[in-house]
Amino acid sequence: MAIIGVMGSGKNEWPELAAPLGTWIAERGFDLLTGAGRGVMLSTARAFSTTQGRKGRSIGIVPSETHPVLGFVPVAGYPNPFIDLPILTPLPRKQAGEPDDALSRNFVNVLTSDVVVALPGSQGTLDEIRLATRFAKPLICIGAADAFDGVAPDTRIVSSLVDVYAFVLAQTERIGAGAPSY
Template identity: 80%
Template sequence: MAIVGVMGSGKVEWEALSTPLGKWIAEQGFDLLTGAGFGVMLSTARAFSTTHGRKGRSIGIMPSEPHPVRGFAPLQGYPNPYIDLPILTPLPRKLAEAPDDALNRNYVNVLTSDVVVALPGNQGTLDEIRLATRFAKPLICIGPIDAFDGVPPGTRIVSALEDVYQFVLATTGSIDETAPRPS
């Protein structure tokens, strides 16, 4: 079962994109991976988890902070209530002032995903897009083009969810790209 990583804003849900995407991922039987937080992560996981008959799991990679007894603890509010499998790493969120090569949980998000779908977001999302490019992970971005300023040249940005669905299916080997498409 393929893991579809959905990256995006931790504040804005982008519901018109994230809700149908989360539902579609569940209907396809894929696992969903997010950063276990709010915004796009919350709305995608909510749609995924509330889809009747889903088979996949909602995986959340949580940022942490040092804890005097447990070693590390998730940041307050993590994971959101729609995460089936929360994964605590000793890695923090990507801080804006951190150098590009600073280790953070975005590495786990990207490297664990079989395919990365990025919705509009901020610095953390841009970092995940750059990491997906760096590590040659299949990547597609969806949303307004101007929401993806600063992405690496050649990054595929689309505006229709159908394009994302076809990309994910083709990338995961779930469809034959040479088969005729309905008109």
């Protein structure tokens, strides 16, 4: 089963994009991967998880902080309540100003995804877009072009969810992950 990674703002839910995308991913039997937080991550996971008859799982890559007894614990507010499979990583959220090669959970988000769909966001989202490009992950961005300033010039940016759906289907068929495994 293909894992569709949806990246985007941790503050703005972009419900007009994220909710129908989450529902569509669930209806196709794919797994959803997000950063397990608020904003786009919450909106997409909510729509995915509340879709009747879904077969896939909502996977969340949870940022952590150190704890004197437990080692690492989720950052407050993580995971959101619509994550079926939270994966706690000792890798932090990427901080503004850190170099591109600074390790963060963004690496796990991108490297675990079979296809990456990016909605508008801030520095963390732009970092995930750069990582998807660096590691040759199938990538499509949806939203206004100016929301993706700073990405590679050949990055595919579309304004219609229909284009995203076609891209995801083509990529999952190409990598042989289009059919659910059960």
